[in-house]
Amino acid sequence: MSTGQILLVRHGQTEFNTRGIYQxxxxxxxxxxxxxxxxxxxxxxxxxxxxxxxYSSDLGRARHTAQLIAAPHHHVxxxxxxxxxxxxxxxxxxxxADIHRLHPEQWxxxxxxxxxxxxxxxxxxxxxxxxxxxxIDRIASRHAGELVVAVTHGGALGVxxxxxxxxxxxxxxxxxxxxxxxxxxxxxxxxxWMARFLGDLAHLPGLPAPNQTEG
Numbered sequence: 001m002s003t004g005q006i007l008l009v010r011h012g013q014t015e016f017n018t019r020g021i022y023q024x025x026x027x028x029x030x031x032x033x034x035x036x037x038x039x040x041x042x043x044x045x046x047x048x049x050x051x052x053x054x055y056s057s058d059l060g061r062a063r064h065t066a067q068l069i070a071a072p073h074h075h076v077x078x079x080x081x082x083x084x085x086x087x088x089x090x091x092x093x094x095x096x097a098d099i100h101r102l103h104p105e106q107w108x109x110x111x112x113x114x115x116x117x118x119x120x121x122x123x124x125x126x127x128x129x130x131x132x133x134x135x136i137d138r139i140a141s142r143h144a145g146e147l148v149v150a151v152t153h154g155g156a157l158g159v160x161x162x163x164x165x166x167x168x169x170x171x172x173x174x175x176x177x178x179x180x181x182x183x184x185x186x187x188x189x190x191x192x193w194m195a196r197f198l199g200d201l202a203h204l205p206g207l208p209a210p211n212q213t214e215g
Contacts, residue, residue, distance in 0.1 A: 003144045005186045005196075006136060007048070008160070009151045011057075011065040012038040013179040020096045024088035024122065027060040034061075037180040038068035040203045044182070046071040051146035055139055057083035057153060065180065066151040075149075082135025085153035089122025115170040129159040129169045136160060140187055157183065164193045175199060176210045 012034030016023045030038070046069075056066035058079040066077055090106065091099050100107045109117050115125040123131075132152075139148055157177045159169055164185060177183070177199050184196040201207060 004140045005147045007149045008183045010181050011061045014061050022088050022091045024092040026092045038065045041180045042069045044203050045069045051143045054149045056151035062151045083152040086128040086155045087122040089119040113170045132156045
């Protein structure tokens with residue numbers, strides 16, 4: 001018996017996304033395109049029978065996206081820091097192409113795929129997984145039998161999908177979670193999650209190129 005469903009949304013495109021900058025828990029405003037993406041998604045969200053609370057990460061790009069997709073007079077916004085993107089420590093705010101030159105040793109360790117490696121000042125991939133899964137389970141437990149919408153981030157989505165599909169957290173991400181994509185998960189009576197669909201971008205007027213930028 002299903003106890004609930006959660007629709008996870010990635011935030012709209014940001015300035016850092018377009019420049020290939022590691023965002024992590026820094027923030028960057030939505031671009032005009034990102035705002036348009038969220039506005040295109042809004043009618044799909046508003047047509048769904050969702051619970052009245054719409055959750056988001058407490059980072060500005062997720063919050064802004066949540067504000068744009070929320071149904072007036074229905075959704076009340078609530079922030080949960082557990083939905084944040086991974087902290088990338090010293091990599092945050094740097095162009096990805098420059099990191100190997102500025103921090104060669106740390107970049108090599110990061111790229112080696114150890115899920116327990118902590119970028120200086122940041123957090124490990126495994127910690128991200130544990131934090132995100134705990135947040136989603138916590139949110140779902142408050143809304144048994146309801147469809148919940150939550151706005152989060154690319155890296156957070158990536159580890160949750162791997163968790164649901166039974167993949168190692170360090171596995172290469174062979175699925176795309178574009179900006180304002182939606183992914184639906186349902187939970188059974190034993191608390192196990194199942195993916196119903198992933199990375200849906202049907203609300204956008206044109207299919208964007210794959211976007212694996214962290215954040």
